[in-house]
Amino acid sequence: MKIYLVTGGSFTVPGKPMKPFPSLEQANAEAASMVNILREEVDLDNSATAANWKASLEEARAARMEELGLDPETDELSDDRDGFVEIVEMEMPAAAASQQREAVKVPEDATPEMVAAALAVDWSNESEEATVHNVWHAILSALAAPHPVEAEESDGPFHVSRSSDGERHWFSARDAASGVTLPLDTRERAEALVASLNRSFAHHLRMAAPAQTHTVEAEPVACSVKPMRLSDGRTDYFVSIRKGDREVTPHMFREEYKAAYHVALYDWLLNGKEAPDLMAFGQDEFPAQAYYATPQPAVAEPVAWQSxxxxxxxxxxxxxxxxxxxxxxxxxxxxxxxxxxxxxxxxxxxxxxxxxxxxxxxxxxxxxxxxxxxxx
Incomplete structure (x- = not known):
């Protein structure tokens, strides 16, 4: 059974992401997508396809070298930003492909116990494949407990992924479910990015959760008539709306019954009381007395000649x-x-x-x- 690993590197971001595919057609499509990303970085069109991605890649690399002022005959692009894409074909042994194994979670780096167990294996076995299996079994036997994962890493979809070419290691923030891989140049930066992405993911979940409703007891609104006697003997009647220590007087009338009617309207609007009957608030009717904040004594008119x-x-x-x-x-x-x-x-x-x-x-x-x- 064959698998196809698509790997590549950006012109601007260090790291070598790697994705496995079960067929060459899928691998070519992924390679074309990666080449088009490189072409965008050097202002070329997205013309790479599964059939021509290799030629399109060479155009992108040539444009990058020209952009940097490099000589194609003597110079090379930087190792960690060389903008390459390639497909690696790997043969998986039939026995390994058909055998179902229980998944075991292992740490990114071997623990001291795992290293000691691997070094204790007899490496003189003539079969290299058998030696590899022996080493792996020894490592697993030394794995006493699952690799501890930071809460920030485990609480979200992203984790730190490592790839290697045998000499160098590259680290990425990867979401296995979506296939998103964000390459970084060091493990520390990858861990920091994973923590940040997972925190954002958790925040999004909290924001999307149904809001909890809280019942707040409403503070009563007091509506009343407030009379003010003027120096000339007349009286102004103010409509007062009070809530706690806040008060407004939106209307003033010379006739008491008009102020009382407006107070009744505000009581209906703000306090849910019965809608007032306009005809009950005539000049000769006095339901207004019920709308004073406190009972009002009769105002004594001044006994003196007036204009x-x-x-x-x-x-x-x-x-x-x-x-x-x-x-x-x-x-x-x-x-x-x-x-x-x-x-x-x-x-x-x-x-x-x-x-x-x-x-x-x-x-x-x-x-x-x-x-x-x-x-x-």
């Missing part, structure tokens, strides 16, 4: 200062139908206004009793 620019025009009664002839009277009135109407006549021109003043409780009670029972 008519700040007077309420929502139909609310107040005290008006109205000039009648030579006198100024304080009378009840309200803004209705686009004009100020007082209790004694309509369409008055107030000079200023003030909120209604509540009478003392004693006077109110006495007035109520008089109205009910008559004067005493």
């Amino acid at each position: 008519m620019d700040t007077a309420p025009k929502d139909g609310k009664h107040c005290i008006l200062a109205v000039k009648e002839g030579a006198f100024i009277y304080s009378v009840q009135g309200a803004f209705q139908n686009g004009q100020w109407n007082a209790v004694h006549r309509g369409d008055v021109k107030p000079l200023c206004w003030m909120p209604n003043v509540l009478l003392p409780e004693g006077i109110v009670s006495a007035f109520a009793a008089t109205a009910t029972n008559g004067p005493k």
